[in-house]
Amino acid sequence: MTQQPILITGGTGKVGTRIVSLLRRRNVAVRVGSRSGVPRFDWTDQDTWKRALAGSKTVFIVPHDGELLTRPFVQQARDLGVERVVLLSGRGVDVPGYAGDDNAAGRTHIDGEDAVRSCGLAWTILRPGWFAQNFSEGFFRDAVLAGEVRLPAGDGAVSFVDAEDIAAVAVAALTEDGHEGQTYELSGPRALTIAEAVELISEAVGRTVRYVRLTVEEFIAHLEGEGWPKADAVAYADAIAPIRHGMDEHLSDGVQRALGRPPRDFARFVKDAATAGAWRG
Numbered sequence: 001m002t003q004q005p006i007l008i009t010g011g012t013g014k015v016g017t018r019i020v021s022l023l024r025r026r027n028v029a030v031r032v033g034s035r036s037g038v039p040r041f042d043w044t045d046q047d048t049w050k051r052a053l054a055g056s057k058t059v060f061i062v063p064h065d066g067e068l069l070t071r072p073f074v075q076q077a078r079d080l081g082v083e084r085v086v087l088l089s090g091r092g093v094d095v096p097g098y099a100g101d102d103n104a105a106g107r108t109h110i111d112g113e114d115a116v117r118s119c120g121l122a123w124t125i126l127r128p129g130w131f132a133q134n135f136s137e138g139f140f141r142d143a144v145l146a147g148e149v150r151l152p153a154g155d156g157a158v159s160f161v162d163a164e165d166i167a168a169v170a171v172a173a174l175t176e177d178g179h180e181g182q183t184y185e186l187s188g189p190r191a192l193t194i195a196e197a198v199e200l201i202s203e204a205v206g207r208t209v210r211y212v213r214l215t216v217e218e219f220i221a222h223l224e225g226e227g228w229p230k231a232d233a234v235a236y237a238d239a240i241a242p243i244r245h246g247m248d249e250h251l252s253d254g255v256q257r258a259l260g261r262p263p264r265d266f267a268r269f270v271k272d273a274a275t276a277g278a279w280r281g
């Protein structure tokens, strides 16, 4: 086992858990960066950063969306002897008008990418598009379970990327040479509309799950009806806007470039998630 653990912030999330298990399978020492980790790591409590970073030469960063904390974190990491960082960002951050000027996650990613590129450490940036696992572990899961995915996504298609691929690229960048200075944009191998994605899930689980096209106004009113604050409802609608505008349907070559193989198809994600019981109520 390597003595110096790789720190995986977000190590309990969709991407981080997969990185942790891939590394452990290779007998690489890992420290899970989480508010429930030992030592505890909390983005909002800078006193916890030093102990989480202590002794690590390599760090995976899942940033704290809405805050500009990646820069001071990377500076502290460098001061403590970290040599390599891999940052999880998002596709579209460099596309004008992608998610609106007020997008909090976008600001976090733009500042975080700049901080990582200018910190003097070896760096790799991952820019995934929409995760397939949003349907099984994220934003859309409850709607899938309820049988209706209500979104203002029009007929826009999305080249959903499997978090397994994001994690595999992250592991390559964390453990192998040759990925320094690379920005990997990551997508799946084809674009699907929300209706098509939901139909595949519906077939796999054997019950009806349908896509309900909403206008932006209907969507915001629907979320407010569920108790969402207006600002959060508007922010969610803004996050969906790129799908409606066809800005997420292009394919990216990052998985192929980083791993020398094509990305996993959405149908394989659906099969694996259904087998794992992701949509059992």
Ligand SMILES: NC(=O)c1ccc[n+]([C@@H]2O[C@H](COP(=O)([O-])OP(=O)(O)OC[C@H]3O[C@@H](n4cnc5c(N)ncnc54)[C@H](OP(=O)(O)O)[C@@H]3O)[C@@H](O)[C@H]2O)c1
Pocket (backbone or CB within 6 Å): 009, 010, 011, 012, 013, 014, 015, 016, 033, 034, 035, 036, 041, 042, 043, 044, 062, 063, 064, 065, 088, 089, 090, 091, 105, 128, 129, 130, 131, 134, 138
């Ligand atoms: N979902 C998408 O389609 C998509 C697409 C592109 C980019 N992204 C980006 O991906 C990132 C999210 O990655 P993910 O989906 O793998 O994560 P996730 O499943 O949403 O999990 C969030 C992670 O962040 C940790 N976390 C939350 N608050 C924290 C705090 N105060 N201090 C320390 N850790 C904290 C959580 O750990 P604990 O709760 O255990 O502390 C957990 O490990 C975001 O930056 C997002 O912008 C997402």
